[in-house]
Amino acid sequence: MTILGYARVSTEGQHLTGQLEALKAAGAEKIFQEKISGARANRPQLAKLMAALKADDVVLVTKLDRLGRSTRELLDLIERIGKAGAAFRSLGDPLFDTTSSQGRLVSTLLAAIAEFERDLIRERTGEGRKRAMAAGKKFGRKPKLSDYQREEAVKRRAAGESLASIAKSYAVDISMISRLAPGYRAPFEAADADA
Structure with missing residues (x-):
């Protein structure tokens, strides 16, 4: 010892x-x-x-x-x-x-007691998140590109423009542009199409 x-x-x-x-x-x-x-x-x-x-x-x-x-x-x-x-x-x-x-x-x-306190905090935090989400609160970072910019970037990509050029014009990383799906439509357009 x-x-x-x-x-x-x-x-x-x-x-x-x-x-x-x-x-x-x-x-x-x-x-x-x-x-x-x-x-x-x-x-x-x-x-x-x-x-x-x-x-x-x-x-x-x-x-x-x-x-x-x-x-x-x-x-x-x-x-x-x-x-x-x-x-x-x-x-x-x-x-x-x-x-x-x-x-x-x-x-x-x-x-x-500390574990009990952690569980209570976790529980209260979860309830608070649910209430906030029900009230329309969005969590996480704000998107770097608007829906219009994302749609425009998809069109430019489909037209053959390089990922680097598109990313530079929006001041974002190339990986963000590469993740945009070719069939992307802004949420408001998707809702109009479903109506």
């Missing part, structure tokens, strides 16, 4: 000294340290720590906010640590000690 410490401060002006001393006093054999904002997704030293984890290792931090800024990120990291067969411990937050049964219970409960 190896105790791996993780120390982080947000800016260059802050010092890691207090964290490093506390982690060493708690038995950390190797300490990954960085001066980087916790809001950044790319934290190289944290990535190295996660890659170095082996079964029965313990990840040690002085406070929970050193590991993750949001509850979701923190719980995801603790879950990844657990999946690696390792444990997590926070010196300043004794309830977060997955080496004990009480700590595992707290982590499991918080993970279940």
Whole structure:
């Protein structure tokens, strides 16, 4: 079993000294340290720590906010640590000690609450999308070409004009012109033809 410490401060002006001393006093054999904002997704030293984890290792931090800024990120990291067969411990937050049964219970409960919250958000978002679609709201990017331009491009293509020339005239990529189907009709014309 190896105790791996993780120390982080947000800016260059802050010092890691207090964290490093506390982690060493708690038995950390190797300490990954960085001066980087916790809001950044790319934290190289944290990535190295996660890659170095082996079964029965313990990840040690002085406070929970050193590991993750949001509850979701923190719980995801603790879950990844657990999946690696390792444990997590926070010196300043004794309830977060997955080496004990009480700590595992707290982590499991918080993970279940977070999952429940994600499901509620997903459900509300889906309902909101359905209501918006029923009200006529369109999702996605606006088309780069109008229906008239698409129809015109199809005619120009059928007349033998090069894809590059057509694309350049509309300031779009060649692939957009190449995807236009030869039988394309604007939606308003299709509706008139069906009537």
